[in-house]
Amino acid sequence: xxxxxxSIPPALAQEVRATGKSPQYGHPAHSEVATGYGPCRQCLRSxxxxxxxxxxxxxxxxxxxxxxxSPGPIFIHESECRSFDAxxxxxxxxxxxxxxxxxxERDRWLLLHEPVMAAEIEPTISxxxxxxxxxxxxxxxxxxxxxxxRVERITENDAPSAQAALCSTRPHSTEVVSEIGDPSGPQIPxxxxxx
Ligand SMILES: [Zn+2]
Numbered sequence: 001x002x003x004x005x006x007s008i009p010p011a012l013a014q015e016v017r018a019t020g021k022s023p024q025y026g027h028p029a030h031s032e033v034a035t036g037y038g039p040c041r042q043c044l045r046s047x048x049x050x051x052x053x054x055x056x057x058x059x060x061x062x063x064x065x066x067x068x069x070s071p072g073p074i075f076i077h078e079s080e081c082r083s084f085d086a087x088x089x090x091x092x093x094x095x096x097x098x099x100x101x102x103x104x105e106r107d108r109w110l111l112l113h114e115p116v117m118a119a120e121i122e123p124t125i126s127x128x129x130x131x132x133x134x135x136x137x138x139x140x141x142x143x144x145x146x147x148x149x150r151v152e153r154i155t156e157n158d159a160p161s162a163q164a165a166l167c168s169t170r171p172h173s174t175e176v177v178s179e180i181g182d183p184s185g186p187q188i189p190x191x192x193x194x195x
Pocket of ligand 1: 040041042043044045076077081082
């Protein structure tokens with residue numbers, strides 16, 4: 001499965017830094033020294049807690065995908081950073097976070113959501129994006145519920161370099177992936193947690 005992980009639009013991040021407001025909602029953004037790992041939704045790297053500064057603002061990850069929004073809080077680095085733009089690579093600093101994958105069909109219909117462990121990331125992406133009705137995946141923090149990034153298939157509309165990229169389906173693990181709805185799958189405690 002050829003895929004890419006899409007971070008928030010860089011122009012939107014720049015607008016937050018320039019105006020101190022949420023570009024989509026106009027609410028004031030909050031600037032602070034990072035007290036949690038984040039991650040930054042532009043470069044998809046964790047914050048250096050107690051060192052790096054970050055913006056917190058309201059973001060709707062469904063903009064341009066569907067009319068029904070779901071705004072929520074996200075962080076970005078306060079200083080300009082480079083958008084994650086690798087192809088066929090899951091952001092390394094996201095791998096060990098408590099992740100939830102959500103698989104959306106047309107009109108943001110949620111087909112399923114699954115907690116994902118680090119060793120299962122690539123097989124799960126392949127399996128979920130291999131479902132013909134699924135249009136994209138959302139990656140969320142399964143403890144805080146916050147949106148992190150979107151996962152899409154590489155299509156003929158992508159640049160030739162992206163289309164030519166080779167993706168291994170299991171570069172990090174050969175573990176067997178539990179099937180959808182497998183009751184023996186990981187049991188995840190859910191609790192609100194500040195990230
Ligand atoms: Zn960043």
